[in-house]
Amino acid sequence: MGKTVEQRERVVVRFAGDSGDGMQLVGGRFTDATALLGNDLATLPDFPAEIRAPAGTIPGVSAFQIHFASRDILTPGDTPNVLVAMNPAALKANLATLERGATIIANEDAFTRRNLEKAGYQANPLEDGTLSDFRLHRVPMTTLTTRAAESLEGVGTRDAARAKNLFALGLLSWLYGRPTDVSERWIEAKFAARPAARAANLAAFRAGWSFGETTELLDVQYRVAPATDVAPGTYRQVNGTTATALGLIAASVRSGLPLLLASYPITPASELLHELSRHEGAGVRTIQAEDEIAAAGMALGASYGGHLGVTVTSGPGMDLKAETIGLAAMLELPLVVIDVQRAGPSTGMPTKTEQSDLLLALHGRHGESPLPVLAAATPADCFETAFEAARLAISYRTPVILLSDGFLSNSSEPWRIPDAASLPQIDPAFAHGWVGTGSGETFLPYARDARGVRPWAPPGTPGVAHRIGGLEKQDGTGNISYDPANHATMTRLRAERIAGIQRELPALAIDADEGAELLVLGWGSSYGAIRAAARRVRDRGLKVAVAHLHHLEPLPPNVGALLRAYPRVLVPEMNRGQLAQLLRAHFLVDVHSHTKITGQPLFAAELEDAIVDALQG
Amino acid sequence: MRSKADFQSDQETRWCPGCGDYAVLSAVQAFMPELGIPPERIVFMTGIGCAGRFAYYMDTYGMHGIHGRAPALATGLATTRPDLSIWIVTGDGDALSIGGNHLIHALRRNVPVKILLFNNQIYGLTKGQASPTSERGKITKSSPFGTQDRPFNPLALALGAEATFVARTLDTDKQHLPAVLGAAAAHQGTAFVEIYQNCPVFNDGAFDALRDRAQGAVNRIPLEHGQPIRFGLENARGVIRGADGDLEIAEVADVGEDALLVHDALREDPSLAFALARLAERPTGPTPIGVFRAVKRPLHGAAAVRNADRPVADARQLDALLHAGDTWTVA
Numbered sequence: 001m002g003k004t005v006e007q008r009e010r011v012v013v014r015f016a017g018d019s020g021d022g023m024q025l026v027g028g029r030f031t032d033a034t035a036l037l038g039n040d041l042a043t044l045p046d047f048p049a050e051i052r053a054p055a056g057t058i059p060g061v062s063a064f065q066i067h068f069a070s071r072d073i074l075t076p077g078d079t080p081n082v083l084v085a086m087n088p089a090a091l092k093a094n095l096a097t098l099e100r101g102a103t104i105i106a107n108e109d110a111f112t113r114r115n116l117e118k119a120g121y122q123a124n125p126l127e128d129g130t131l132s133d134f135r136l137h138r139v140p141m142t143t144l145t146t147r148a149a150e151s152l153e154g155v156g157t158r159d160a161a162r163a164k165n166l167f168a169l170g171l172l173s174w175l176y177g178r179p180t181d182v183s184e185r186w187i188e189a190k191f192a193a194r195p196a197a198r199a200a201n202l203a204a205f206r207a208g209w210s211f212g213e214t215t216e217l218l219d220v221q222y223r224v225a226p227a228t229d230v231a232p233g234t235y236r237q238v239n240g241t242t243a244t245a246l247g248l249i250a251a252s253v254r255s256g257l258p259l260l261l262a263s264y265p266i267t268p269a270s271e272l273l274h275e276l277s278r279h280e281g282a283g284v285r286t287i288q289a290e291d292e293i294a295a296a297g298m299a300l301g302a303s304y305g306g307h308l309g310v311t312v313t314s315g316p317g318m319d320l321k322a323e324t325i326g327l328a329a330m331l332e333l334p335l336v337v338i339d340v341q342r343a344g345p346s347t348g349m350p351t352k353t354e355q356s357d358l359l360l361a362l363h364g365r366h367g368e369s370p371l372p373v374l375a376a377a378t379p380a381d382c383f384e385t386a387f388e389a390a391r392l393a394i395s396y397r398t399p400v401i402l403l404s405d406g407f408l409s410n411s412s413e414p415w416r417i418p419d420a421a422s423l424p425q426i427d428p429a430f431a432h433g434w435v436g437t438g439s440g441e442t443f444l445p446y447a448r449d450a451r452g453v454r455p456w457a458p459p460g461t462p463g464v465a466h467r468i469g470g471l472e473k474q475d476g477t478g479n480i481s482y483d484p485a486n487h488a489t490m491t492r493l494r495a496e497r498i499a500g501i502q503r504e505l506p507a508l509a510i511d512a513d514e515g516a517e518l519l520v521l522g523w524g525s526s527y528g529a530i531r532a533a534a535r536r537v538r539d540r541g542l543k544v545a546v547a548h549l550h551h552l553e554p555l556p557p558n559v560g561a562l563l564r565a566y567p568r569v570l571v572p573e574m575n576r577g578q579l580a581q582l583l584r585a586h587f588l589v590d591v592h593s594h595t596k597i598t599g600q601p602l603f604a605a606e607l608e609d610a611i612v613d614a615l616q617g
Numbered sequence: 618m619r620s621k622a623d624f625q626s627d628q629e630t631r632w633c634p635g636c637g638d639y640a641v642l643s644a645v646q647a648f649m650p651e652l653g654i655p656p657e658r659i660v661f662m663t664g665i666g667c668a669g670r671f672a673y674y675m676d677t678y679g680m681h682g683i684h685g686r687a688p689a690l691a692t693g694l695a696t697t698r699p700d701l702s703i704w705i706v707t708g709d710g711d712a713l714s715i716g717g718n719h720l721i722h723a724l725r726r727n728v729p730v731k732i733l734l735f736n737n738q739i740y741g742l743t744k745g746q747a748s749p750t751s752e753r754g755k756i757t758k759s760s761p762f763g764t765q766d767r768p769f770n771p772l773a774l775a776l777g778a779e780a781t782f783v784a785r786t787l788d789t790d791k792q793h794l795p796a797v798l799g800a801a802a803a804h805q806g807t808a809f810v811e812i813y814q815n816c817p818v819f820n821d822g823a824f825d826a827l828r829d830r831a832q833g834a835v836n837r838i839p840l841e842h843g844q845p846i847r848f849g850l851e852n853a854r855g856v857i858r859g860a861d862g863d864l865e866i867a868e869v870a871d872v873g874e875d876a877l878l879v880h881d882a883l884r885e886d887p888s889l890a891f892a893l894a895r896l897a898e899r900p901t902g903p904t905p906i907g908v909f910r911a912v913k914r915p916l917h918g919a920a921a922v923r924n925a926d927r928p929v930a931d932a933r934q935l936d937a938l939l940h941a942g943d944t945w946t947v948a
Contacts, residue, residue, distance in 0.1 A: 034944060161647075206664050230947050234946045236944045236945075249930065249935065253932065253934075279935075282935070289722075294718070296695030297682070297690045297692075297693060302696065304680060307698075381704070418939070420932045421932050456647060460700060462655070464657075465657045467680070468680055470665075479628065
């Protein structure tokens with residue numbers, strides 16, 4: 001019997017199972033195949049903080065969501081069209097996110113009495129009508145996988161059963177016409193050293209595909225055509241972590257400064273330490289420090305030595321780095337601090353995302369210690385934002401805080417790879433001799449150029465040996481000074497140097513409908529959700545203006561004018577309204593907040609409602 | 618050959634009159650020419666406390682950092698710049714209290730830096746609170762009824778962290794201090810040097826048993842590698858291993874020269890150095906000074922040191938990195 005093939009513009013698939021079921025792996029493979037097919041895509045991994053919560057329970061559920069489409073898409077999708085549920089807990093944890101009519105593909109072998117109890121089901125939801133609003137497909141994945149693999153030489157029952165995630169991958173690959181060669185190549189390489197596991201996984205993957213092809217259970221196959229509205233170029237799939245690492249390496253190459261990353265393991269920031277530690281061949285050095293404070297200190301020590309010092313952390317790690325960031329502000333040395341924001345306060349929810357460190361980044365130090373703050377908007381945008389953070393740090397001799405978040409670091413999307421040679425050069429402009437002196441005899445470490453930037457003379461430079469430190473210093477000489485007027489001068493000079501960065505910032509770009517009366521202004525990882533919501537609002541014939549901040553300190557030069565140009569301003573944030581508070585304070589504009597603090601990203605649908613409310617309000 | 622003056626900065630030294638720091642500063646400045654390293658390749662990194670000011674007074678590169686963090690800052694510098702001679706100057710509060718974690722990890726890693734710990738057993742800059750090396754029961758501004766906590770023994774702590782070089786000397790000893798600095802400078806790896814330093818304002822006389830010429834002649838136990846450990850007037854006393862294995866002080870006339878312990882700073886096992894470090898609970902009686910331990914171990918960042926000239930990637934390598942993995946092209 002021939003299968004019907006239906007075209008879809010966009011699809012959201014969510015793979016959900018126990019932490020030990022390999023859902024992140026399956027999601028990653030499906031994403032790779034989807035990227036190579038040429039669909040636009042966005043992904044959202046969602047896993048528990050515990051390494052292995054009790055198997056089969058709701059806290060142990062790990063999920064991976066992918067949104068793919070034949071046109072430009074902006075978010076990992078609000079609600080899945082298809083849920084793959086490997087056990088009852090995965091079904092229960094995700095059922096609320098589904099809309100009526102969604103497809104559920106359940107591994108019915110896992111719906112045993114014991115597993116149902118662990119998930120808190122009194123009766124089997126596959127049988128009691130709970131799922132009558134959905135298109136349910138019951139597939140005995142464990143049985144079919146075991147049957148496909150158990151006859152293979154050297155494959156034990158356990159190896160066979162473990163491969164059921166690859167069965168799910170094969171089935172979904174058939175359902176959406178994903179290329180199989182990418183996944184098969186990956187399996188061959190991954191299990192090259194373990195022939196039995198390789199054979200079991202290949203067999204499971206092919207069995208999943210064949211199941212779709214041959215059984216009558218699934219009668220429709222879907223196609224999502226390659227995206228056509230994308231700019232020409234060479235693409236790859238990146239998540240925010242990889243893009244950040246590449247941005248930092250690119251800044252190292254374009255500045256000629258070797259990169260040192262010092263970090264203390266903390267979720268979700270550790271991923272960047274793992275990623276960069278693999279790039280020693282590109283001159284990258286990494287240190288796993290004894291604590292968060294040491295990590296910041298080591299990075300600053302490297303910068304003092306004329307290298308590019310970077311530290312990365314999350315949550316409470318940021319609190320601990322404040323002291324060193326203050327020293328870097330006083331020393332006027334480059335330091336890149338990456339804050340992969342997570343839900344707080346304290347340990348909070350380590351694997352869940354939030355944008356609640358904005359005010360901390362701006363003000364979380366004693367004394368007047370201004371510094372530039374940037375925020376990445378999308379996973380791929382982490383490349384440019386990391387590069388820009390390093391450029392500002394080096395050019396202006398200042399600590400820079402780059403705000404990322406758990407959502408950005410784990411999510412992935414296609415990235416148009418830039419031409420390495422076309423990236424801007426970053427000139428560290430090291431001092432090679434005496435600077436800015438009337439007498440011509442003394443090196444003045446705190447003499448300033450027209451931008452207020454002091455010379456950077458790393459140890460080893462002859463003729464300009466000098467001392468710097470955390471004590472207030474005399475303007476020009478850098479000698480210790482407790483003079484009241486001098487402190488006022490130095491405080492002003494430090495502030496003006498950072499504020500002056502605004503002169504080189506491009507005006508904030510705005511995407512506005514003619515006659516729009518509402519400006520939606522966002523920052524950070526809500527970019528995709530805000531754009532998608534604006535698109536939906538426009539599809540309803542309504543008018544809106546949208547803009548997104550990458551530079552939070554200093555702000556682009558036209559922000560005040562933009563805010564005043566619209567009768568209404570809405571600022572969506574995953575916090576209690578931190579940017580809104582800043583904008584109100586700076587510009588005396590009646591900004592309205594839309595906030596969400598659930599540990600989940602903002603969704604396009606909820607923002608659509610918020611925008612429509614604001615338009616009517 | 619450079620002179621002491623080449624290492625004196627133009628900054629006015631501002632410690633209290635009679636502070637032991639003056640003597641150490643003078644000795645270090647006088648020692649520097651012996652290093653044979655140009656001043657611009659020498660870096661002094663300090664934390665907070667009276668000793669923290671040291672960086673400003675050396676005409677080398679210098680960074681006066683934050684309280685306790687000099688070992689962390691120096692680790693970042695040493696990892697990236699193996700061409701530099703890096704000296705940390707710290708105090709008992711800076712190194713052993715607020716910076717304790719950084720200290721033990723620098724020692725564990727064997728970062729190529731020299732650590733000079735000025736131990737005056739008191740907080741001086743904050744005007745007289747108890748420090749982690751103050752003796753139990755000490756009455757200070759923060760402990761009017763006497764401290765309750767047992768003090769650290771800095772050398773025992775460093776040895777417990779498996780430091781590769783551990784030594785002790787005295788601020789005002791113009792022969793012993795430079796000799797220990799020379800040994801520390803020659804050591805490949807972290808050199809930890811405790812310097813007993815008198816604070817004339819808040820803890821005067823804490824080390825008189827050793828610093829005073831007459832008392833010192835009786836109480837200093839000089840450690841010299843390969844030599845029997847003898848001390849006192851006419852070297853009449855010595856260190857032996859007692860019947861229970863513990864170290865003891867004995868009259869040479871009673872036990873005979875052959876019974877004396879022969880110092881071995883090169884022993885891989887730190888237990889002898891540890892026992893010597895614990896021989897005197899407080900520096901109020903016979904106390905060993907000199908190099909307790911000097912052993913070889915791989916350096917932190919040894920790979921980086923091997924590739925000191927390793928450049929950053931070039932544009933071609935960067936291009937390859939950016940294009941790593943599966944890519945696709947849209948025309």
